[in-house]
Amino acid sequence: MSSVTADHVPASHGHDDHHEMPRGWRRWLFATNHKDIGTMYLIFSFLMLLEGGTLALLLRTELFEPGLQFFQPELFNQFTTMHGLIMIFGAIMPAFVGFANWMIPLQIGASDMAFARMNNFSFWLLPVGAILFTASFFVPGGATASGWTMYAPLSLQMGPGMDFAIFAVHILGASSIMGAINIIVTILNMRAPGMTLMKMPLFCWTWLITAYLLIAVMPVLAAAVTMLLTDRHFGTAFFNAAAGGDPVLYQHVFWFFGHPEVYIMILPAFGIVSAIVPAFARKPLFGYASMVYATAAIAILSFLVWAHHMFATGMPVTGQLYFMYATMLISIPTGVKIFNWVATMWRGSLTFETPMLFAIGFIFVFTLGGFTGLIVAVAPIDIAVHDTYYVVAHFHYVLVAGSLFALFGGAYYWLPKWTGRMYDERLGKWHFWSTMISFNVTFFPMHFLGLAGMPRRYVDYAAQFTDFHQIATIGAFWFGLSQILFMYVVLKAYAGRGEPAAAKPWEGAEGLEWTVPSPAPFHTFVTPPVVK
Amino acid sequence: MTPEQRRRNRIAGIILAIIVIAIFAWTFVRGSALMN
Amino acid sequence: MKKLRGVLGTGAMLMAGAASAQVKDMPGGPRVNQLNLPPGVTEISYDIMWLHWMMLIICTVIFIGVFGVMFYSIVMHRKSRGAKASKFHEHVGVEVAWTVIPFLIVIAMALPATRTVVAMKDTSSADVTIKATGYQWKWGYEYLDGPAKDVKFLSTLSTPRTQIMGAEPRSDTYLMEVDNELVVPVDKKVRIIVTSADVIHAWMVPDFGVKQDAIPGFLRDTWFRAQKTGTYRGQCAELCGKDHAFMPIVVRVVTQEEFDAWAAEQKQALASAADDPTKEWTKEDLMARGEAVYTANCVACHQANGKGMPPTFPPLEGDEKYVLAPKQGQIDTVLNGHPGTAMAAFRDRLNDVEIAAVITYTRNAWANAGKGADPVVQPADVTAQR
Numbered sequence: 001m002s003s004v005t006a007d008h009v010p011a012s013h014g015h016d017d018h019h020e021m022p023r024g025w026r027r028w029l030f031a032t033n034h035k036d037i038g039t040m041y042l043i044f045s046f047l048m049l050l051e052g053g054t055l056a057l058l059l060r061t062e063l064f065e066p067g068l069q070f071f072q073p074e075l076f077n078q079f080t081t082m083h084g085l086i087m088i089f090g091a092i093m094p095a096f097v098g099f100a101n102w103m104i105p106l107q108i109g110a111s112d113m114a115f116a117r118m119n120n121f122s123f124w125l126l127p128v129g130a131i132l133f134t135a136s137f138f139v140p141g142g143a144t145a146s147g148w149t150m151y152a153p154l155s156l157q158m159g160p161g162m163d164f165a166i167f168a169v170h171i172l173g174a175s176s177i178m179g180a181i182n183i184i185v186t187i188l189n190m191r192a193p194g195m196t197l198m199k200m201p202l203f204c205w206t207w208l209i210t211a212y213l214l215i216a217v218m219p220v221l222a223a224a225v226t227m228l229l230t231d232r233h234f235g236t237a238f239f240n241a242a243a244g245g246d247p248v249l250y251q252h253v254f255w256f257f258g259h260p261e262v263y264i265m266i267l268p269a270f271g272i273v274s275a276i277v278p279a280f281a282r283k284p285l286f287g288y289a290s291m292v293y294a295t296a297a298i299a300i301l302s303f304l305v306w307a308h309h310m311f312a313t314g315m316p317v318t319g320q321l322y323f324m325y326a327t328m329l330i331s332i333p334t335g336v337k338i339f340n341w342v343a344t345m346w347r348g349s350l351t352f353e354t355p356m357l358f359a360i361g362f363i364f365v366f367t368l369g370g371f372t373g374l375i376v377a378v379a380p381i382d383i384a385v386h387d388t389y390y391v392v393a394h395f396h397y398v399l400v401a402g403s404l405f406a407l408f409g410g411a412y413y414w415l416p417k418w419t420g421r422m423y424d425e426r427l428g429k430w431h432f433w434s435t436m437i438s439f440n441v442t443f444f445p446m447h448f449l450g451l452a453g454m455p456r457r458y459v460d461y462a463a464q465f466t467d468f469h470q471i472a473t474i475g476a477f478w479f480g481l482s483q484i485l486f487m488y489v490v491l492k493a494y495a496g497r498g499e500p501a502a503a504k505p506w507e508g509a510e511g512l513e514w515t516v517p518s519p520a521p522f523h524t525f526v527t528p529p530v531v532k
Numbered sequence: 533m534t535p536e537q538r539r540r541n542r543i544a545g546i547i548l549a550i551i552v553i554a555i556f557a558w559t560f561v562r563g564s565a566l567m568n
Numbered sequence: 569m570k571k572l573r574g575v576l577g578t579g580a581m582l583m584a585g586a587a588s589a590q591v592k593d594m595p596g597g598p599r600v601n602q603l604n605l606p607p608g609v610t611e612i613s614y615d616i617m618w619l620h621w622m623m624l625i626i627c628t629v630i631f632i633g634v635f636g637v638m639f640y641s642i643v644m645h646r647k648s649r650g651a652k653a654s655k656f657h658e659h660v661g662v663e664v665a666w667t668v669i670p671f672l673i674v675i676a677m678a679l680p681a682t683r684t685v686v687a688m689k690d691t692s693s694a695d696v697t698i699k700a701t702g703y704q705w706k707w708g709y710e711y712l713d714g715p716a717k718d719v720k721f722l723s724t725l726s727t728p729r730t731q732i733m734g735a736e737p738r739s740d741t742y743l744m745e746v747d748n749e750l751v752v753p754v755d756k757k758v759r760i761i762v763t764s765a766d767v768i769h770a771w772m773v774p775d776f777g778v779k780q781d782a783i784p785g786f787l788r789d790t791w792f793r794a795q796k797t798g799t800y801r802g803q804c805a806e807l808c809g810k811d812h813a814f815m816p817i818v819v820r821v822v823t824q825e826e827f828d829a830w831a832a833e834q835k836q837a838l839a840s841a842a843d844d845p846t847k848e849w850t851k852e853d854l855m856a857r858g859e860a861v862y863t864a865n866c867v868a869c870h871q872a873n874g875k876g877m878p879p880t881f882p883p884l885e886g887d888e889k890y891v892l893a894p895k896q897g898q899i900d901t902v903l904n905g906h907p908g909t910a911m912a913a914f915r916d917r918l919n920d921v922e923i924a925a926v927i928t929y930t931r932n933a934w935a936n937a938g939k940g941a942d943p944v945v946q947p948a949d950v951t952a953q954r
Binding site for chain 1: 593627638646656671674681689766767781789909
Binding site for chain 1: 533537540541544545548549551552553555556559560563564566
């Protein structure tokens with residue numbers, strides 16, 4: 001939490017005439033300060049991580065053994081669906097927006113975001129969406145059980161829980177769009193003098209590009225789920241074949257959103273890792289310009305590959321081939337980024353505090369996920385593993401070991417700036433190793449399950465798959481418990497128990513955020529710094 | 533923020549909002565055209 | 569990471585030894601703790617396995633290269649070792665190389681893959697064509713040509729509920745066994761035309777290297793040529809509702825002679841079982857037949873006791889809207905379903921005798937006996953409403 005006491009930047013031009021600092025609940029409900037809003041985003045996303053994680057543990061419990069022990073199949077499908085929706089829209093995306101809010105103004109030397117009041121609205125929409133998701137479990141018929149992808153016509157059969165989910169997606173989508181507009185305008189218009197685009201920290205670049213992806217595809221998702229809504233209630237027949245519609249149209253529209261969406265969830269992670277690795281290698285990021293171009297290339301290519309999620313729908317040969325080639329191409333700029341991080345480490349002077357552990361862990365495990373992505377890009381292989389646990393393994397490697405590890409790394413990296421305290425390094429390392437190992441125990445066996453033919457979204461399975469499921473369930477519980485440790489480390493730092501942090505606690509760190517005190521004062525860069 | 537800064541921000545924001553709405557509308561139009 | 573995999577592998581094998589001493593490899597299905605794709609019994613499945621090995625080997629080599637460098641750096645370039653940081657931060661030559669070389673590798677990967685994609689899509693000149701229809705929650709097969717032309721039947725999971733609930737030990741073909749298997753001849757190109765009657769399903773048989781989404785309102789196709797006789801098992805591979813995990817696919821590949829004999833048998837059976845919808849059936853016959861139809865088609869949602877699972881699956885016992893009301897409403901419901909709900913249309917799945925029987929059964933079973941209008945519905949009533 002930023003200090004509320006007198007740490008205003010020296011008021012050389014009568015700054016005290018602005019509003020009095022609000023206190024109590026008003027400070028948070030009416031917040032327009034990017035640090036406060038960033039903090040709220042991060043707390044919200046962590047709570048959603050716990051809710052989504054609980055759903056995962058529930059379904060993994062049912063999957064510990066073949067047969068039906070605890071839950072009816074329909075309820076199980078609700079858990080699977082809501083786990084995905086809550087993790088994506090409630091945990092990962094808001095967490096990255098929280099980082100954007102906290103760090104972008106600090107990194108570009110701006111006093112706040114471009115649209116501070118819209119920023120408040122963007123945040124407060126989130127609990128509304130979360131309540132709709134959660135409440136959907138308690139309406140007749142329960143939450144939607146259509147899978148997070150909500151394919152028609154199955155989603156047209158679902159009860160009112162589906163409508164709750166549709167409205168939640170609308171609301172969370174609106175929040176994301178407003179957040180993205182805010183980020184673009186802030187980065188383009190409010191950089192300190194001398195901070196050219198090619199001098200910005202890579203985290204700002206990755207967020208700038210991500211924000212463009214968001215405004216391009218969130219409206220498409222909004223349209224897709226609106227079409228579901230009108231098909232369900234208002235007599236349209238977009239996806240109802242009997243009435244002249246096409247179920248596959250839904251898939252095209254959804255994945256046109258869905259593929260860029262996964263890059264929306266990983267590009268900011270690339271930005272965070274690109275901040276941490278140079279800091280702990282005490283060496284500049286290798287190939288800054290290439291990193292910018294590679295990120296842009298990944299973003300552009302991400303619009304051109306959506307149907308690789310549809311290889312089994314019966315596309316003509318040309319379609320299969322084109323989407324296979326385009327998808328395989330994305331591995332090139334992604335590989336460039338990985339090589340650049342390793343080259344940053346090469347001949348550096350490395351130390352391995354917790355942020356660096358997570359960053360290296362990210363590079364290691366995300367690359368594994370990247371390899372399996374390349375493997376499923378090969379259409380004939382995808383025909384064998386589509387809709388099996390192999391895909392589940394792939395996307396958890398890139399989203400958990402990818403996005404989530406980067407989020408953890410960034411949290412440890414910037415926690416001293418946020419709280420003014422050094423977090424407990426020993427516990428941080430325990431959190432890392434426990435998370436890293438339990439993650440692999442949970443998800444590595446899923447590759448085998450998928451190759452052997454175990455389909456996804458299955459409440460029950462052939463007995464031959466039992467051992468790997470048991471390993472995965474044990475790993476999942478271990479992974480879940482490990483996150484309690486993270487919560488403890490963060491709360492401990494916020495409670496003020498830890499060494500006071502210097503303005504720049506990390507020897508090799510670069511960036512304007514390290515020129516302000518720790519914790520960062522409520523108002524920073526009221527006068528823009530001049531960047532040489 | 534100076535008033536000039538605010539003005540520039542507002543223009544940028546409005547342009548982006550128009551882009552968003554256009555994409556939303558385009559999806560419906562294109563989607564309908566692809567049917568039947 | 570490799571050490572971790574070794575530990576995991578050993579652990580898995582130990583557990584395999586202990587926990588699954590009873591479970592054996594599934595004939596035609598997954599082996600216990602299977603690690604890799606099955607080589608299968610078709611050229612396509614073999615190609616897929618080969619492509620996967622190629623990708624895995626290339627990725628492993630790159631992995632060792634990249635992480636060898638990174639691991640070396642972690643050890644040798646530590647500050648605690650006294651390493652001093654260099655200042656270099658770009659090198660055009662290296663950057664061009666590690667863009668161009670991966671590009672060439674990707675092209676090399678795409679070439680054999682292209683061959684297989686083209687082969688997988690070529691469904692022309694089939695020897696046998698079969699239509700597979702996905703239902704919630706079973707498959708229907710209809711032979712469109714060849715010796716078995718017009719043979720059609722439903723293929724439903726045959727694993728007993730007691731095994732699913734854990735009251736009985738599970739067989740080696742648990743969840744991947746059906747009452748009526750799809751029978752095809754060996755070494756013949758079999759074309760499967762795939763569609764659905766309700767939501768999207770997917771027809772998958774790993775040993776054939778086949779997966780094709782079943783999309784309502786559309787016909788898609790796929791093909792296989794099995795090179796070995798035997799029984800091969802697959803499962804539905806697209807989320808289709810609550811019993812998605814309970815609608816497997818079993819294909820028995822037999823010699824051409826065996827196939828011809830089977831086809832003749834099936835046609836015989838169909839002819840003699842043909843129900844005569846014009847004759848007048850007794851209430852007892854309708855009830856008996858109706859109970860069998862109900863158990864095979866309605867129990868999943870409306871339950872054996874007729875109480876359903878409201879609100880999604882309404883109860884039939886005491887239902888004033890359709891079951892205890894004049895018969896036209898219920899006949900229409902069973903024939904045409906209720907679009908927008910889970911109630912499917914059964915007009916193509918059940919004949920007039922079966923529909924009349926099951927409706928009569930629901931009108932007289934449980935606490936419905938003696939209540940409501942039209943307790944007996946004749947097949948002719950159903951024909952009239954088609």
